[in-house]
Amino acid sequence: MTGAPGRRNLITDVPGLAVGQAEDAAARTGVTVILPGDRAVAGCDVRGGGPGTRETDALAPENLVEAVDAIVLAGGSVYGLAAADGVVAWLGAQGRGFGLVRRDGVPLSPVVPAAILYDLANGGDKAWGEEPPYRRLGREAAAGAGEAFALGTAGAGAGAMAGALKGGTGSASWILDDGVAVGALACVNSHGSVLAPGGRTFWAAPFEVGAEFGGLGPAGLSAAPGDWGPSKGSAVPRQNTTIACVATDASLTPAQAKRMAMMAQAGLARAIRPAFAPFDGDVVFALSTGGRPLTGGEAQLARIGSIAADCLARAVARGVYEAAAWPGAAAWRDLPA
Template sequence: MERSEGGASPGARNLITDVPGLGVGQAEDARVRTGVTVILPQDRAVCAVDVRGGAPGTRETDALAPENLVEAVDAVVLSGGSVYGLASADGVVAWLGARGRGYGLVAGIPPSPVVPAAILFDMANGGDKAWGEAPPYRALGAAAVARAGADFQLGTAGAGYGAMAGSLKGGLGSASIVAADGFTVGAIVAVNSWGSVVAPGGRTFWAAPYEIGEEFGGLGAAGLRGPADHWGLAKGQASTRNTTIACVATDVALTPAQAKRLAVMAQDGLSRAIRPIHAPFDGDVVFALSTARQPCPEAKDLTLARLGALAADTLARAVARAAYEARPWPGSDVPCWRDLT
C-alpha cells in the first residue's frame, strides 16, 4: 500500500486491528440477514462515544462520560437487529465474565464487564425475523467475541451483513493509517445509511479524495459533484430507519476527555463519505478507543488534533471500503456498488 503525501501509510492489514492491542470478531445469520461485530481490546481500554444521529440505539454510553466512574471498557459491540440487537452485548458480557474480565469492585464477586454497544436497523431487508421470544443476537454476540482476531471479512459481514448504504448494498468496512512518527489510527464501520456513499450520476465515492492506492477501486475524484437537494442513490423518503455505527481507535494513550474529542472529530469522516448524514431518522454513533500502547507526546493538544484528523479520514475510507466490498445476500439481487456503470 502506498504512502500519502504526509508520509503516513496504511498498516499491514489496512484494518482497525493494525492498532496494537485490538482484535475483531464477527458472526452472521444468513437466514435472518443480520450480524454482529465485536471490537475486543487485549486489555481494558479507555473509550468515549459521540452520538450525532437523531434516532440512536445504544447501551452503556452514559457510563463513558469523562465525569463518570468507569474509565475503560472491555469490548465494544456493533450489531444489526434494531433494539433486539442490543442483546448481542449480553452474549459478550457473559463470555468476558466467564473469563474473569471486567470491572471489579469487591474480591470474591464476579467482575462486571463494561461493553458499550450500538445498533442499526436491518429489519426490513427480507430476512426471516419471525424469531418469537428467541432473537438470535445474544448467541451471535457470544460467537463473535469468541472469534476475535487480527483478520476479519469486509463487506457483507458482521454488523454490516444486513445493511444498505442508501439504495446500494451496505456493509462492514475498515481501514488504518500509521503516521510517519509511528502512531496508529484505525476505523471500523457498519454502513446502513439513508444517504448515498457515491456522488450523483456515477460510481465515484464521496470519500474518493481520501483513498490511498486503490483500496476502493482507484477511480479518483473526477466524478464528484454535489447538486443542492439532490442526493443520487440515497434511500427514498419513506426509508426512515437507518444508522451508521463505527469505532475508531489509536495506540496513543488518551484520557477519557481526549478520547471524547477523538470521537467528535472522527464523526467528520461520516460527513465526508455519506450524503446526507446525521438526519433525524439516522442513529449515527462513533466510539473511540485508546489501547495506550505508547505515550502521548508532550505536545498533547497538537497530537490529539492530528489523531482526530487522521481518524476522520480513515473512517471515510472505511465507509467506502464497506460498500466496495459488499456482495448480494445469497439468492438475492440487491444492487451493489460493483453493478454501477
C-alpha cells in the same frame, strides 16, 4: 502528512485490538465485536437523531468508568442490543471486567457499550419468537476475535443498506510518521448516499489510498445542493444508521477519547450525503489501547482525530465497495462502469 496504511489496512493494525464477527445468513443480520486485549479507555459521540445504544452514558468523562472491555456493533435494531449480553457473559467467564468490589464470590462486571442498526425489513427470516439470535451471535463473535476479519457483507453490516446500494462493514488504518497507529471500522446502513450522482464515484474518493475502494479517483465528484446521489427512497425514522469505532494506540484520557470520537464523525460527513439526519442513528466510539504516550499534547490529539476522520471515510467506502449483492439489493460492483 506522511505515513501509510497498516499491514492489514484494518482497525486491528492498532496494537492490542482484535475484531470478531458472526452472521445469521437466514435472518440477514450479524454482529461485530471490537475486543481490546486489555481494558481500553473509550469515548463516544452520538450525532444521529434516532440512535440505539447501550452504556454510552457510562463513557462520559465525568463518570466513574474510564475503560471498557469491548465494543459491540449489531444489526437487529432493539433486538441487537442483546448481542452485548452475550459478550458480557463471555468476558465474565474469562475473568475480565470492572471490579468495584474485589472479593471472592463477587464477579467482575464487563463494560460493553453497544450500538445497533436497523436491518429488520431486509427480507431475512426474522420469525425468531422469544429467541432472537443476537446473544448467541455476540458470544460467537467475541470468541472468534482475531486480527483478520471480513469486509462487506459481514458482521453487523451483513444486512445493511447504504442508500440504494447494499451496505456493509468496512475498515481502514493509517500509521503516522511518529509510529502512532489509527484505525476505523464502520457498519454502513445509511439513508444518505455514499456515491456522487450519476456514476460510481464514492464521496470519500479524495481520501482513498491506492485502489482500496476501486481507484476511480475524484473525477466527477460534484453535486448541486440537495442532490445526494442514490440515497434511500424514503426517510423512515430509526431505519438508517452508520455505527462505527475508531481507535489509536496513543494514550488518551476519557475526555481526549471523546474528542477523538467527535472529530472522527467528520469522516461520516465526508463519505455519506447527507449524514446525521433526524432519522439516522449515527454513533462513533473511540478506543485508546494506550501503548504509546501522547507526547505532543493537544496538537498531537488534533492530528490523531483528523486522521481518524480520514480513516472512517475510507472505511465507509470500503464497506460498500466490498459488499455482495442479494435479491433486491444491488452492490456497487453491479453498477455500470
